[in-house]
Amino acid sequence: MSTDRDDDKGPREATKKLRIKNITGSSKLIDFIFGIFCIYMIITYSNFINTIHVPIWDGAVFLLNAHEWLNNINLSEIYRPPLLSWIMDAIWVFTGEDWTTIIYVQMIFTIAGIILLYGLLRRKKGALFALGVSALTLTNAQLFFYTSQIRTEGISFFFVILTLYFLEGTKRAHWLFSGVSIGLTFAARYPILLQSMIIFVVESISKKDPKSAGKAVIAIVVVILLVVVIVYAKTGTFQMALEKDSNFGTSISPFYLVNATSIWGPAILLLPVAFLFKSTFKDKFNYVFIGWFIISFLSWSTNASNQQYRFTIQFMPAAYFLVMLAVKNLVKFDRNNLVFLKTTSSTLNK
Amino acid sequence: MLSAPQFIALGFSGIAIFTLLITVILSLSLGTHVGGNKAIIYDKKIISAMNDISTKVPFYEGIISPNFTPIVMYFTDRQVYTPYSANSYASLLKVMNNENYTYLLVFENQSDIPGLKDIFKKEKLPNLSKNFSEIATYNTDFSKLHLYKRNLIVN
Numbered sequence: 001m002s003t004d005r006d007d008d009k010g011p012r013e014a015t016k017k018l019r020i021k022n023i024t025g026s027s028k029l030i031d032f033i034f035g036i037f038c039i040y041m042i043i044t045y046s047n048f049i050n051t052i053h054v055p056i057w058d059g060a061v062f063l064l065n066a067h068e069w070l071n072n073i074n075l076s077e078i079y080r081p082p083l084l085s086w087i088m089d090a091i092w093v094f095t096g097e098d099w100t101t102i103i104y105v106q107m108i109f110t111i112a113g114i115i116l117l118y119g120l121l122r123r124k125k126g127a128l129f130a131l132g133v134s135a136l137t138l139t140n141a142q143l144f145f146y147t148s149q150i151r152t153e154g155i156s157f158f159f160v161i162l163t164l165y166f167l168e169g170t171k172r173a174h175w176l177f178s179g180v181s182i183g184l185t186f187a188a189r190y191p192i193l194l195q196s197m198i199i200f201v202v203e204s205i206s207k208k209d210p211k212s213a214g215k216a217v218i219a220i221v222v223v224i225l226l227v228v229v230i231v232y233a234k235t236g237t238f239q240m241a242l243e244k245d246s247n248f249g250t251s252i253s254p255f256y257l258v259n260a261t262s263i264w265g266p267a268i269l270l271l272p273v274a275f276l277f278k279s280t281f282k283d284k285f286n287y288v289f290i291g292w293f294i295i296s297f298l299s300w301s302t303n304a305s306n307q308q309y310r311f312t313i314q315f316m317p318a319a320y321f322l323v324m325l326a327v328k329n330l331v332k333f334d335r336n337n338l339v340f341l342k343t344t345s346s347t348l349n350k
Numbered sequence: 351m352l353s354a355p356q357f358i359a360l361g362f363s364g365i366a367i368f369t370l371l372i373t374v375i376l377s378l379s380l381g382t383h384v385g386g387n388k389a390i391i392y393d394k395k396i397i398s399a400m401n402d403i404s405t406k407v408p409f410y411e412g413i414i415s416p417n418f419t420p421i422v423m424y425f426t427d428r429q430v431y432t433p434y435s436a437n438s439y440a441s442l443l444k445v446m447n448n449e450n451y452t453y454l455l456v457f458e459n460q461s462d463i464p465g466l467k468d469i470f471k472k473e474k475l476p477n478l479s480k481n482f483s484e485i486a487t488y489n490t491d492f493s494k495l496h497l498y499k500r501n502l503i504v505n
Contacts, residue, residue, distance in 0.1 A: 027391050048381070053391065056389055058420075060418075060421040060425075061420045064420055064423060140381075141376075141383075142384060144378075206434050265372070265373035267369050326366065330359065330363045331366070332365070333359030
């Protein structure tokens with residue numbers, strides 16, 4: 001119910017809101033802050049990478065595989081996804097075989113992924129929201145450490161974001177590109193195909209364009225087949241993981257739930273709050289991130305034999321998107337937006 | 351004046367924004383420590399040690415190493431094998447005999463093979479002299495490396 005007193009308050013509050021908006025809502029100012037943030041993160045990454053004098057275990061395997069692809073000898077570990085080794089080979093063709101030429105590759109993919117994410121979310125949710133998700137994601141300790149190494153987390157992260165970016169594109173050709181990007185997610189890190197596929201399925205359902213989705217499926221199949229055939233031709237077999245690491249679906253482990261604050265930081269405690277507000281379910285765009293987070297979280301939780309914090313890296317943006325949704329709903333708090341409160345008739349009239 | 355629900359909402363918003371800031375600050379400070387502070391990746395001397403090992407081990411010879419297999423393999427450019435099935439010193443020797451390995455590279459006090467952890471402890475390493483000759487040691491930031499050559503077996 002509105003009173004005269006409330007009406008008096010209106011213009012004053014509007015001016016206050018406008019003032020706040022002038023400070024925080026200027027997209028150009030936030031773009032500038034994002035630019036500074038990216039430069040700061042590139043410097044932080046570079047400083048840390050320069051302290052690394054030996055590749056991590058898996059990094060050495062990818063280096064070995066790259067050397068073996070280049071010199072046409074048998075691969076050391078046939079179950080490793082080939083894309084990173086192929087990228088190394090492409091670089092080595094110009095620079096000669098030198099492991100230090102590879103050290104910044106993952107950082108470049110990760111920062112590029114964050115820039116794409118920022119651009120997409122800025123368009124869909126506003127600059128401040130996009131800055132929040134991007135900053136939380138890029139500063140995450142797990143993501144930062146593992147994307148500083150010669151590994152595949154940052155590359156697969158990039159292709160998941162690229163898939164989303166293309167699927168949110170306006171042109172029909174973007175569907176085809178998204179299919180290629182999904183295939184490359186597979187080539188970058190086999191199990192992350194699932195995350196790109198979730199995004200693709202949710203987008204296909206919400207966009208209702210079966211013809212374009214069909215084209216994307218063809219592109220996915222072609223790229224994946226190409227990768228499988230090339231690896232098969234080289235090794236005589238196609239293996240996606242060690243048997244001991246692929247023990248999926250037997251039971252749900254609470255590992256990622258119990259260690260959630262260690263993985264995502266205290267902000268993760270806000271994530272469930274997003275589901276308390278009706279507006280979370282009103283925007284179809286949010287469903288991509290809801291599906292992406294829930295299915296990824298559950299799928300990794302069903303691996304009984306291999307549980308690691310770094311497995312959450314590729315769906316960091318989904319987790320932090322939901323955290324930012326929660327914060328946004330809290331800042332713009334409206335009682336009638338709560339899912340467990342029915343909208344009263346007086347509110348409806350208003 | 352703020353109403354009670356507005357006041358509560360403002361409080362929650364403040365807590366939420368504070369949580370976001372804390373998360374970013376904490377994460378940034380933790381990122382460089384995820385792999386531990388004394389991991390092999392920060393060792394400035396390992397690669398030169400590996401390069402030297404490759405001059406001591408002939409190209410056609412392989413190396414048995416109880417850990418860091420791909421790192422040793424990439425930087426020595428030799429076949430490196432980690433006998434995960436070995437559960438005792440005797441079984442290690444048996445594997446070396448059966449597979450014709452002559453060289454053993456030990457990272458002091460370390461082993462990925464649970465059954466061999468004890469054998470590669472600093473105080474136990476002299477016991478290896480019964481079957482091996484130590485041909486080089488390398489003091490690195492991360493560990494001390496010992497390169498052994500199997501003594502000739504006289505039948």
